Amino acid sequence: MSDLLPLHVAQRRLLDLIHPTAAETVPLAQAHRNYLAAPLVANRTQPAVRLSAMDGFAVCGDGPWTVIGESRCGSPFQGPIAAGQAARISTGAHTPSGTDAIVLVEDAKLDAETLSTARAVDTGCFRDAGSDFRSGEKLLDAGSRFDAPHMALAAMAGVAHVTVRKPPLVAIIECGDELTAEIGDCAPHLIPATNGLMLEMLATGEHCRITRGEPVADKLSALADALEAASEHDLVVFSGGASVGDHDLVRPALDAVGGKIDFWRIAMKPGKPLMVASRGTQIILGLPGNPASSFVTGFLFMLPAIRKMLGADACIPKPLMVPCAMPLSATVGRRTFTRGVMQDGMAHPLSNQDSGALAALANSDILIERPEHSPALKAGTDVPVYFIKNGGIA
Ligand SMILES: Nc1nc2c(c(=O)[nH]1)N[C@H]1C(S)=C(S)[C@@H](COP(=O)(O)OP(=O)(O)OC[C@H]3O[C@@H](n4cnc5c(N)ncnc54)[C@H](O)[C@@H]3O)O[C@H]1N2
Numbered sequence: 001m002s003d004l005l006p007l008h009v010a011q012r013r014l015l016d017l018i019h020p021t022a023a024e025t026v027p028l029a030q031a032h033r034n035y036l037a038a039p040l041v042a043n044r045t046q047p048a049v050r051l052s053a054m055d056g057f058a059v060c061g062d063g064p065w066t067v068i069g070e071s072r073c074g075s076p077f078q079g080p081i082a083a084g085q086a087a088r089i090s091t092g093a094h095t096p097s098g099t100d101a102i103v104l105v106e107d108a109k110l111d112a113e114t115l116s117t118a119r120a121v122d123t124g125c126f127r128d129a130g131s132d133f134r135s136g137e138k139l140l141d142a143g144s145r146f147d148a149p150h151m152a153l154a155a156m157a158g159v160a161h162v163t164v165r166k167p168p169l170v171a172i173i174e175c176g177d178e179l180t181a182e183i184g185d186c187a188p189h190l191i192p193a194t195n196g197l198m199l200e201m202l203a204t205g206e207h208c209r210i211t212r213g214e215p216v217a218d219k220l221s222a223l224a225d226a227l228e229a230a231s232e233h234d235l236v237v238f239s240g241g242a243s244v245g246d247h248d249l250v251r252p253a254l255d256a257v258g259g260k261i262d263f264w265r266i267a268m269k270p271g272k273p274l275m276v277a278s279r280g281t282q283i284i285l286g287l288p289g290n291p292a293s294s295f296v297t298g299f300l301f302m303l304p305a306i307r308k309m310l311g312a313d314a315c316i317p318k319p320l321m322v323p324c325a326m327p328l329s330a331t332v333g334r335r336t337f338t339r340g341v342m343q344d345g346m347a348h349p350l351s352n353q354d355s356g357a358l359a360a361l362a363n364s365d366i367l368i369e370r371p372e373h374s375p376a377l378k379a380g381t382d383v384p385v386y387f388i389k390n391g392g393i394a
């Protein structure tokens with residue numbers, strides 16, 4: 001097994017081959033799920049002035065108070081309030097100067113314009129100027145993922161455009177004579193092609209542009225043609241044909257188009273025949289054809305590769321330590337990724353770990369990681385677990 005590369009060495013070698021795509025400045029909405037290529041710096045202070053955090057009355061001094069006006073969101077009360085005066089106020093509205101406390105609307109007793117209460121509150125009812133962030137403050141580092149809350153943050157910070165990396169162009173090519181795109185009408189000697197669709201959907205969690213055609217036959221010229229057609233792509237992801245059989249032709253096809261294999265075969269299960277190659281600046285991943293192997297290697301290699309192209313500061317999915325509900329047997333020379341489910345805060349391995357078994361893969365929401373040569377573990381031992389449903393966001 002010594003010719004198999006350890007997983008972490010292989011992931012590092014892959015990432016070291018990749019350079020981020022060119023930077024571009026785009027409107028916020030176009031940066032969703034991308035990664036910042038420059039830090040996000042606030043153009044405004046939030047809140048710009050002190051706001052009320054509750055609906056009620058802004059009051060000055062001791063009550064009872066005379067209500068002299070109203071401060072609403074978008075139309076603040078003009079002028080101060082003096083001792084014995086109050087202004088109606090909405091959540092998020094500017095507090096008039098002179099405000100000492102807020103009387104919550106549910107605590108207020110109003111008689112015409114005279115306000116009294118048993119309880120005026122001076123803490124927890126205000127959002128002070130700059131309590132969220134201040135103009136000029138760095139809010140996010142370069143390399144940060146730009147998801148929904150980050151987009152809202154940029155908008156609140158008055159930043160209409162952000163600098164990100166151009167979405168990499170990814171070609172997904174699945175190969176095998178047995179594969180058909182005719183899912184609803186599959187001849188007995190064929191199987192529906194599943195891995196291309198699965199990998200495409202997995203990759204859509206990242207900010208990339210994906211092309212995928214019909215399955216390619218196990219024929220050297222067909223594979224070389226598919227590679228030629230993808231010559232402008234940043235990343236080519238093959239599924240199938242990566243192993244050692246007579247019909248496993250991805251490696252010869254790479255040779256035919258001048259691709260350079262960087263490494264092949266990883267000490268992991270599933271996923272052993274994974275291959276990484278390059279052609280100029282293009283990266284080519286050969287993922288194994290067994291569906292669970294394709295998924296696991298897509299998760300641990302394809303997603304990190306796309307993230308590195310996008311300039312992410314953290315590319316590799318991170319596991320969390322979770323107690324395992326059952327005893328686990330010792331592992332040997334390959335790092336093992338066991339499909340399982342989370343239940344009651346514990347990781348439950350599924351019984352079917354066949355790397356061809358799609359029902360078990362689809363029923364799992366975690367991968368339990370067991371390093372090479374792990375001893376047997378008792379039930380209740382903490383194990384590293386990857387949550388697969390969100391792409392294991394790094
Ligand atoms: N003698 C050896 N045989 C195998 C080895 C080995 O080391 N020595 N490795 C095994 C391992 S581990 C894996 S994983 C597979 C990977 O093989 P390939 O990457 O060459 O994949 P294929 O042979 O083309 O297909 C394997 C299996 O998966 C099905 N498949 C392939 N593509 C798709 C697709 N797009 N959609 C659905 N199903 C797909 C295919 O029909 C096969 O059943 O090799 C082992 N063999």
Ligand code: MOO
Pocket residue numbers: 268269270271272273288290292293355
């Ligand atoms: O990668 Mo193979 O999956 O070990 O089945």
